[in-house]
Amino acid sequence: MTMQVMNPTESRVGAATRSMPLASYFGTLLMLALLAIVMTPVLWAVLSAFKTRSDIFAGDVWPRNWSTESFRDLLSKTLYVRWMVNSLFVAFCSTALGLFFCSLGGYAFAKFDFPGKTFLFWVVIASVSIPPFTTVIPLFGWLARLGLLDTYLVLILPFAANAFGIFLMRQYAMGVPNELLDAGRIDGCGEFRLYWSVVLPLLRPALGTVGILIFIASWNSYIWPLVMMRSDQMLTLPVGVASLKGDQLPEYGMLMAASVLSSLPIILAFFAMQRQFIAGLTQGAVK
Numbered sequence: 001m002t003m004q005v006m007n008p009t010e011s012r013v014g015a016a017t018r019s020m021p022l023a024s025y026f027g028t029l030l031m032l033a034l035l036a037i038v039m040t041p042v043l044w045a046v047l048s049a050f051k052t053r054s055d056i057f058a059g060d061v062w063p064r065n066w067s068t069e070s071f072r073d074l075l076s077k078t079l080y081v082r083w084m085v086n087s088l089f090v091a092f093c094s095t096a097l098g099l100f101f102c103s104l105g106g107y108a109f110a111k112f113d114f115p116g117k118t119f120l121f122w123v124v125i126a127s128v129s130i131p132p133f134t135t136v137i138p139l140f141g142w143l144a145r146l147g148l149l150d151t152y153l154v155l156i157l158p159f160a161a162n163a164f165g166i167f168l169m170r171q172y173a174m175g176v177p178n179e180l181l182d183a184g185r186i187d188g189c190g191e192f193r194l195y196w197s198v199v200l201p202l203l204r205p206a207l208g209t210v211g212i213l214i215f216i217a218s219w220n221s222y223i224w225p226l227v228m229m230r231s232d233q234m235l236t237l238p239v240g241v242a243s244l245k246g247d248q249l250p251e252y253g254m255l256m257a258a259s260v261l262s263s264l265p266i267i268l269a270f271f272a273m274q275r276q277f278i279a280g281l282t283q284g285a286v287k
Helices: 008-049 053-058 069-077 080-111 117-129 132-145 152-159 163-173 178-186 191-202 204-220 223-228 237-243 252-286
Strands: none
Touching: 008 252, 053 252, 069 080, 069 252, 080 117, 080 152, 080 163, 080 191, 080 204, 080 237, 080 252, 117 163, 132 223, 152 204, 152 223, 163 204, 178 191, 191 204, 204 237, 204 252, 223 237, 237 252
8 A cells, every 4th residue: 555645846836826716806806896886886886876856865776767858958958068179179289299298308318419318308207296286377377368367278288298108118219229310310300200100100009198197187187277267168177077066956867977978088099098098007027
Protein backbone atom coordinates (compact mmCIF):
# COMPACT_ATOMS: atom_id res chain seq x y z
CA MET A 1 0.00 0.00 0.00
CA THR A 2 1.54 3.23 -1.12
CA MET A 3 0.96 6.59 0.49
CA GLN A 4 0.91 9.73 -1.68
CA VAL A 5 2.65 12.67 -0.09
CA MET A 6 1.34 16.07 -1.23
CA ASN A 7 3.88 18.70 -2.00
CA PRO A 8 3.44 21.78 0.28
CA THR A 9 3.63 24.01 -2.76
CA GLU A 10 0.79 22.12 -4.44
CA SER A 11 -1.24 22.38 -1.23
CA ARG A 12 -0.86 26.15 -1.15
CA VAL A 13 -1.76 26.45 -4.85
CA GLY A 14 -4.87 24.33 -4.35
CA ALA A 15 -5.99 26.41 -1.39
CA ALA A 16 -5.46 29.62 -3.34
CA THR A 17 -7.41 28.21 -6.28
CA ARG A 18 -10.34 27.25 -4.02
CA SER A 19 -10.36 30.73 -2.47
CA MET A 20 -10.44 32.52 -5.83
CA PRO A 21 -14.15 31.83 -6.57
CA LEU A 22 -15.10 33.19 -3.13
CA ALA A 23 -13.14 36.40 -3.74
CA SER A 24 -14.63 36.66 -7.21
CA TYR A 25 -18.18 36.29 -5.88
CA PHE A 26 -17.52 38.85 -3.15
CA GLY A 27 -16.11 41.30 -5.71
CA THR A 28 -19.12 40.80 -7.97
CA LEU A 29 -21.56 41.41 -5.11
CA LEU A 30 -19.66 44.52 -4.09
CA MET A 31 -19.74 45.90 -7.63
CA LEU A 32 -23.47 45.18 -7.91
CA ALA A 33 -24.09 46.99 -4.62
CA LEU A 34 -22.10 50.02 -5.78
CA LEU A 35 -23.92 49.96 -9.12
CA ALA A 36 -27.27 49.96 -7.33
CA ILE A 37 -26.22 52.93 -5.18
CA VAL A 38 -25.06 54.90 -8.23
CA MET A 39 -28.01 54.03 -10.47
CA THR A 40 -30.81 54.55 -7.92
CA PRO A 41 -30.94 58.38 -8.33
CA VAL A 42 -30.69 58.01 -12.11
CA LEU A 43 -33.56 55.50 -12.20
CA TRP A 44 -35.62 57.71 -9.90
CA ALA A 45 -35.07 60.73 -12.19
CA VAL A 46 -36.06 58.76 -15.30
CA LEU A 47 -39.22 57.41 -13.66
CA SER A 48 -40.14 60.83 -12.24
CA ALA A 49 -39.88 62.35 -15.72
CA PHE A 50 -42.81 60.16 -16.77
CA LYS A 51 -44.93 60.84 -13.67
CA THR A 52 -47.73 63.32 -13.26
CA ARG A 53 -47.50 65.99 -10.57
CA SER A 54 -49.80 64.02 -8.26
CA ASP A 55 -47.70 60.86 -8.65
CA ILE A 56 -44.51 62.77 -7.82
CA PHE A 57 -45.94 64.22 -4.60
CA ALA A 58 -47.51 60.88 -3.71
CA GLY A 59 -44.01 59.47 -3.32
CA ASP A 60 -44.59 56.35 -5.43
CA VAL A 61 -41.46 54.91 -6.99
CA TRP A 62 -43.25 53.53 -10.06
CA PRO A 63 -45.53 55.86 -12.04
CA ARG A 64 -49.22 55.10 -11.64
CA ASN A 65 -50.04 56.73 -14.97
CA TRP A 66 -47.23 57.02 -17.51
CA SER A 67 -47.26 60.51 -18.99
CA THR A 68 -45.08 62.56 -21.34
CA GLU A 69 -46.63 65.82 -20.16
CA SER A 70 -43.39 66.95 -18.53
CA PHE A 71 -41.49 66.55 -21.80
CA ARG A 72 -44.18 68.38 -23.77
CA ASP A 73 -44.26 71.26 -21.30
CA LEU A 74 -40.46 71.44 -21.27
CA LEU A 75 -40.23 71.74 -25.04
CA SER A 76 -43.21 74.06 -25.51
CA LYS A 77 -43.12 76.37 -22.48
CA THR A 78 -39.38 76.93 -22.09
CA LEU A 79 -36.36 77.72 -24.26
CA TYR A 80 -34.96 74.24 -23.70
CA VAL A 81 -34.32 73.56 -27.40
CA ARG A 82 -32.36 76.81 -27.69
CA TRP A 83 -30.38 75.97 -24.55
CA MET A 84 -29.61 72.54 -25.96
CA VAL A 85 -28.39 74.04 -29.24
CA ASN A 86 -26.24 76.53 -27.33
CA SER A 87 -24.66 73.82 -25.20
CA LEU A 88 -24.02 71.52 -28.17
CA PHE A 89 -22.44 74.30 -30.22
CA VAL A 90 -20.26 75.50 -27.35
CA ALA A 91 -19.22 71.97 -26.31
CA PHE A 92 -18.31 70.86 -29.86
CA CYS A 93 -16.38 74.05 -30.62
CA SER A 94 -14.59 73.92 -27.26
CA THR A 95 -13.67 70.27 -27.81
CA ALA A 96 -12.39 70.87 -31.34
CA LEU A 97 -10.29 73.88 -30.34
CA GLY A 98 -9.09 72.16 -27.17
CA LEU A 99 -7.94 69.06 -29.05
CA PHE A 100 -6.17 71.18 -31.68
CA PHE A 101 -4.27 73.43 -29.28
CA CYS A 102 -3.55 70.72 -26.69
CA SER A 103 -2.16 68.33 -29.28
CA LEU A 104 -0.18 71.11 -30.95
CA GLY A 105 1.23 72.29 -27.62
CA GLY A 106 2.00 68.76 -26.44
CA TYR A 107 3.77 67.97 -29.71
CA ALA A 108 5.83 71.16 -29.47
CA PHE A 109 6.89 70.43 -25.87
CA ALA A 110 7.77 66.83 -26.74
CA LYS A 111 9.67 67.19 -30.02
CA PHE A 112 11.02 70.75 -30.29
CA ASP A 113 13.82 72.49 -28.42
CA PHE A 114 13.41 76.21 -27.84
CA PRO A 115 14.54 78.73 -25.20
CA GLY A 116 12.54 78.54 -21.98
CA LYS A 117 10.93 75.21 -22.89
CA THR A 118 11.28 73.68 -19.42
CA PHE A 119 10.17 76.86 -17.67
CA LEU A 120 7.09 77.24 -19.89
CA PHE A 121 6.15 73.60 -19.39
CA TRP A 122 6.29 73.95 -15.60
CA VAL A 123 4.21 77.11 -15.84
CA VAL A 124 1.57 75.11 -17.71
CA ILE A 125 1.67 72.36 -15.07
CA ALA A 126 1.54 74.87 -12.22
CA SER A 127 -1.57 76.49 -13.69
CA VAL A 128 -3.53 73.36 -12.75
CA SER A 129 -3.20 74.31 -9.07
CA ILE A 130 -4.89 77.71 -9.57
CA PRO A 131 -8.54 77.53 -8.39
CA PRO A 132 -10.74 78.51 -11.36
CA PHE A 133 -13.03 80.66 -9.20
CA THR A 134 -10.18 83.06 -8.42
CA THR A 135 -9.90 84.08 -12.06
CA VAL A 136 -13.59 84.71 -12.74
CA ILE A 137 -13.64 88.37 -11.64
CA PRO A 138 -10.46 89.47 -13.48
CA LEU A 139 -11.54 87.65 -16.63
CA PHE A 140 -15.02 89.14 -16.38
CA GLY A 141 -13.62 92.68 -16.37
CA TRP A 142 -11.21 91.93 -19.20
CA LEU A 143 -13.83 90.27 -21.41
CA ALA A 144 -16.37 93.03 -20.64
CA ARG A 145 -13.92 95.64 -21.94
CA LEU A 146 -13.49 93.56 -25.09
CA GLY A 147 -17.27 93.45 -25.59
CA LEU A 148 -17.44 89.64 -25.52
CA LEU A 149 -20.09 89.22 -22.83
CA ASP A 150 -23.23 87.34 -23.85
CA THR A 151 -21.53 85.79 -26.89
CA TYR A 152 -20.59 82.25 -27.82
CA LEU A 153 -16.94 83.23 -27.96
CA VAL A 154 -16.78 83.96 -24.24
CA LEU A 155 -17.99 80.41 -23.51
CA ILE A 156 -15.62 78.71 -25.97
CA LEU A 157 -12.31 80.47 -25.27
CA PRO A 158 -11.79 79.17 -21.69
CA PHE A 159 -11.78 75.59 -22.97
CA ALA A 160 -9.56 76.24 -26.01
CA ALA A 161 -6.47 75.17 -24.03
CA ASN A 162 -6.20 72.76 -21.13
CA ALA A 163 -3.10 72.23 -18.98
CA PHE A 164 -3.88 68.56 -18.31
CA GLY A 165 -4.58 68.02 -22.01
CA ILE A 166 -1.23 69.55 -22.99
CA PHE A 167 0.55 67.39 -20.42
CA LEU A 168 -1.17 64.18 -21.59
CA MET A 169 -0.50 64.98 -25.26
CA ARG A 170 3.16 65.66 -24.47
CA GLN A 171 3.52 62.29 -22.76
CA TYR A 172 2.05 60.50 -25.77
CA ALA A 173 3.98 62.57 -28.31
CA MET A 174 7.24 61.67 -26.58
CA GLY A 175 6.61 58.08 -27.66
CA VAL A 176 6.53 59.02 -31.35
CA PRO A 177 9.85 57.84 -32.89
CA ASN A 178 12.12 60.66 -33.99
CA GLU A 179 13.16 58.52 -36.95
CA LEU A 180 9.59 58.64 -38.22
CA LEU A 181 9.59 62.42 -38.08
CA ASP A 182 12.99 62.63 -39.76
CA ALA A 183 11.75 60.37 -42.54
CA GLY A 184 8.79 62.69 -43.08
CA ARG A 185 11.09 65.72 -43.26
CA ILE A 186 13.30 63.95 -45.80
CA ASP A 187 10.20 63.29 -47.92
CA GLY A 188 9.48 67.02 -47.94
CA CYS A 189 6.80 67.31 -45.25
CA GLY A 190 6.54 70.69 -43.57
CA GLU A 191 6.27 70.83 -39.80
CA PHE A 192 2.51 71.39 -39.75
CA ARG A 193 1.94 68.67 -42.37
CA LEU A 194 4.12 66.38 -40.27
CA TYR A 195 2.01 67.15 -37.20
CA TRP A 196 -1.30 66.76 -39.03
CA SER A 197 -0.56 63.64 -41.10
CA VAL A 198 1.93 61.72 -38.96
CA VAL A 199 1.73 62.72 -35.31
CA LEU A 200 -1.98 63.36 -34.90
CA PRO A 201 -3.12 59.84 -35.94
CA LEU A 202 -0.68 58.37 -33.41
CA LEU A 203 -2.21 60.48 -30.64
CA ARG A 204 -5.70 59.03 -31.13
CA PRO A 205 -6.02 57.41 -27.65
CA ALA A 206 -4.97 60.65 -25.96
CA LEU A 207 -7.28 62.64 -28.23
CA GLY A 208 -10.22 60.48 -27.17
CA THR A 209 -9.44 60.91 -23.47
CA VAL A 210 -8.88 64.66 -23.63
CA GLY A 211 -11.86 65.15 -25.96
CA ILE A 212 -14.29 63.51 -23.55
CA LEU A 213 -12.88 65.44 -20.58
CA ILE A 214 -13.15 68.79 -22.39
CA PHE A 215 -16.64 68.00 -23.68
CA ILE A 216 -17.88 67.07 -20.20
CA ALA A 217 -16.23 70.12 -18.61
CA SER A 218 -17.80 72.45 -21.17
CA TRP A 219 -21.20 70.73 -21.05
CA ASN A 220 -21.41 70.82 -17.24
CA SER A 221 -19.98 74.32 -16.81
CA TYR A 222 -22.34 76.38 -14.64
CA ILE A 223 -20.58 79.30 -12.92
CA TRP A 224 -18.89 80.65 -16.05
CA PRO A 225 -22.04 80.87 -18.24
CA LEU A 226 -24.03 82.17 -15.26
CA VAL A 227 -21.64 85.10 -14.88
CA MET A 228 -21.00 85.82 -18.56
CA MET A 229 -24.46 85.42 -20.10
CA ARG A 230 -27.14 88.12 -19.94
CA SER A 231 -30.08 87.02 -22.11
CA ASP A 232 -32.23 83.92 -21.73
CA GLN A 233 -31.60 82.97 -25.36
CA MET A 234 -27.86 82.62 -24.74
CA LEU A 235 -28.06 80.41 -21.65
CA THR A 236 -26.57 76.93 -21.68
CA LEU A 237 -28.34 73.86 -20.32
CA PRO A 238 -26.99 73.86 -16.73
CA VAL A 239 -27.99 77.50 -16.21
CA GLY A 240 -31.27 77.15 -18.10
CA VAL A 241 -32.34 74.01 -16.23
CA ALA A 242 -31.44 75.64 -12.89
CA SER A 243 -33.65 78.61 -13.80
CA LEU A 244 -36.67 76.30 -14.09
CA LYS A 245 -36.86 76.00 -10.30
CA GLY A 246 -38.14 79.55 -9.99
CA ASP A 247 -39.37 81.23 -6.83
CA GLN A 248 -42.66 79.34 -6.60
CA LEU A 249 -43.36 75.60 -6.44
CA PRO A 250 -40.84 73.91 -8.78
CA GLU A 251 -42.06 71.78 -11.65
CA TYR A 252 -40.26 68.64 -10.55
CA GLY A 253 -41.48 66.59 -13.49
CA MET A 254 -40.14 69.20 -15.91
CA LEU A 255 -36.85 69.35 -14.04
CA MET A 256 -36.48 65.57 -14.19
CA ALA A 257 -37.32 65.55 -17.91
CA ALA A 258 -34.74 68.25 -18.53
CA SER A 259 -32.13 66.30 -16.55
CA VAL A 260 -32.80 63.11 -18.50
CA LEU A 261 -32.56 64.83 -21.89
CA SER A 262 -29.46 66.76 -20.82
CA SER A 263 -27.58 63.59 -19.94
CA LEU A 264 -28.10 61.96 -23.35
CA PRO A 265 -25.33 63.87 -25.25
CA ILE A 266 -22.79 62.96 -22.55
CA ILE A 267 -23.75 59.28 -22.76
CA LEU A 268 -23.61 59.31 -26.56
CA ALA A 269 -20.23 61.09 -26.55
CA PHE A 270 -18.78 58.51 -24.19
CA PHE A 271 -20.03 55.53 -26.20
CA ALA A 272 -18.76 57.13 -29.42
CA MET A 273 -15.26 57.61 -27.99
CA GLN A 274 -15.08 54.93 -25.31
CA ARG A 275 -12.47 52.86 -27.16
CA GLN A 276 -10.06 55.78 -27.40
CA PHE A 277 -10.91 56.88 -23.85
CA ILE A 278 -10.16 53.47 -22.32
CA ALA A 279 -7.02 53.10 -24.44
CA GLY A 280 -5.86 56.52 -23.33
CA LEU A 281 -6.28 55.61 -19.66
CA THR A 282 -4.74 52.14 -19.85
CA GLN A 283 -1.97 52.40 -22.42
CA GLY A 284 0.54 53.72 -19.91
CA ALA A 285 -0.25 50.85 -17.52
CA VAL A 286 0.14 48.27 -20.32
CA LYS A 287 3.57 49.63 -21.17
